[in-house]
Amino acid sequence: MNYQVTEYDCVPTTFINALQCLFSREELPPEVIQKIMLYSLDTINKNGEPGKRGTTGLACQLILQWLESYKSKSFAVRCEYLTEDEVHLRPNNRIVRCLNNGGVALFSVRFDNTSSMYHYILAIESDPEYIYFFDPYYRGKRIYGEDPKAIDIIKGNPRINLKVSRLRLESTAMERYSLGPAEYRTCCLLERKTK
DSSP states (O other): OOOOSSSSOHHHHHHHHHHHHHSOGGGSOHHHHHHHHHHSOOOBOTTOOBTTTOOOHHHHHHHHHHHHHOOOSSOOEEEEEEEGGGOOOSTTOHHHHHHHTTOEEEEEEEOOSSSOOEEEEEEEEEOSSEEEEEOSSOOOSOOTTOOTTTEEEOOSOSSOOEEEEHHHHHOOSSOTTOOOSGGGOEEEEEEEOOO
């Protein structure tokens, strides 16, 4: 799994990490990585600097459409883009069903409690209380001021470095790692297609 190389590339980093979970290195065509990077960082900040507001939801949808249409001998993926009320963890939700089927989910969550920034992290596993993620934004220690029952850093696992309670994720409040209000919620589901 890879960490971001800038403050803004959580989306392409998380997409590449997602594909690393689903495919071996030998199965990933270089063209797939090229397209993810090409379609990402499509924003311009208020100072006219490209990429410094991250990647838009529209670009995420374009990446998913391209990934689903691209097929090779070793690569085929099923993708789904969820928005608003579709993004939830209540019973019979599509997100946990995807994780239980061996897929992954790219969550857009609140980056912190103070800014309006959202951040993409990769859901890999779930249990009745927590969702387990790889967060591409490197955090070396416990997040100061956070309840460890809501958010906890995991060390020593190469695929998972964060667990977040379902209760925190489902929160509509502007809290770190919450999904926030329904109108801002997005999630990308990816599953390897079997032939």
